[in-house]
Amino acid sequence: MNQEEMFMKRIKQGEKIEATDWMPDEYRQLLIKLIHMHAVSEIMGAYPEKEWVPKAPSLRRKLAIMAKVQDEMGHGQLLLRIVEDLVYPLGKKREDLIEDIYYHRVKFHNVFHMEARTWADAGLIGWLVDGAAIINQAALLSTSYGPYARVLKRICAEESFHMQHGENIILTLAMGTAKQKQMLQDSLNYWWESLLFFFGPKEVTPAAERMIHYRIRTLTNEQLRQKFFDKYIPRIHSIGLTIPDPHLKYDTEKKCWVYTEPDWKKFSEIVKKNNGPKSRERIELRRQAHEGGRWVRQAMLCKPVG
């Protein structure tokens, strides 16, 4: 048995691969692509909420949203540490991984290219975007790469708090004044398409196929989207909101949700070309933070006396 066959045997037996184990280049590259994108999405995910952290309308909300967004940055940090180990043999470092964002060498989730326009949007991001993320991440818990699986366990636990944090904001608005209810419905109308985009196109790409082969992931985009519908459509209806899709229904024969396909060209434009409503502005903020903070990082490397 050659190295590659031994490796696949371990994968098929459900063993976890560790950072220092031998792995095929393709496996390493797929992991880097997936986890780097995940890390960067967590970090870029702070920006839509950044606009609402200073505006949280009560002391309790202020503390909660600060803690929530801090978690996201913390997830970004944990995930970057994993990618750092993976790219180490390739001669790349943390600095490169961050620079990749503003040189457009790494993608991030479509939702974080969108504008957070109102307090209801801030709540909805917590409830449904984090809710969608949990579906995605929970499905990755069984991933064949050990370091990723362990970090995901912690991330999922924290994300479920975020979902509750978002849900709490949403429920308060749903039971609030007519204006608050309207703000909430507007928010769902605005985010629905992005939520459909979140899980990616229906067709299984060659890269996704390879990830399934290596058991990096086990479910397809569409399977994940259906799980999201199963969990959240009844909840959305139960608080009196209308989903902006007149064709949405449950097909009892096929046992799946039927919905209007979003415009996937628009999705590509946002995610692959960074042409979403807020893409450029947020990438620029990230660039400024990284370039503007270079003097601090460099100075901190000097060894202090005493």
Place this chain on the structure above:
Amino acid sequence: MKVANAKQAQEDQDYHRVLCEFLFQLADDELTLGHRDSEWLGLSPDIEGDVAFSSIAQDEVGHAVFYFDLLHELGEKNPDQLAFARPLTERRNATLLERENGDFAYSIVRHYLYDVFDSCRLEAIEQSSYQPLAQGAIKIRREEYYHRLHMSAYLNRLGQAGGEAKKRLEKAIHDIWPEIGGLFCWGEYENKLFEYGIISISVKELQERWIMQVKSTLLKAGLPWPGDWPKVKRDGRKGEHSPDLAKLLSTMSEVYQSDPSARW
């Protein structure tokens, strides 16, 4: 003199007034700086620094909540109303804390100088005649210790690195210094605070302790001690504030004020 709870404090009108005035200073200092800290989200020099600033922001706002809760027990409005709906002229924070964040050097220097000040002040209220305040101060001081450690580590390393880092720190100190005096203005009841034992160390003594600690840190970091500071132009303790605070308050209360009677 020991005052066990809000009810007892309310029995002495003058004590009650002096105590509340002081609690507003504490609450507003912490809320204002905590809010500024939270603005570093997504902008810190590295991801680790981002997470750290957020922890500190949460601590500061958490402390503000503690002081607002005490005020509410003493008969003031509810904590959210106090935090979100008081006009600028009723805010009692030192003006230094309301200033926009500026660069990282400004934020670090300001925070360090405030943290030393706050830990001296907390030391003085650990023995406070007002028992609920004294108890809280003990817990808060434990957290402030880590803020000071974090900020002084930055200050020390950035200062010793020399070059651009040192230049930026020097500029920050230069910009901050004219407003330092505001930290040590404690409003019109300053003497009564000490007489009533609400603080156990006089403001003059606190200032000397602060100078000693700050001087030694600056020296170690290779930074000059700027000497005496001028009398402040605006005294935050009297409700005199800069346009920076007006802007901060309008942002902070934007959603709340869109319908103050709604639940959020």
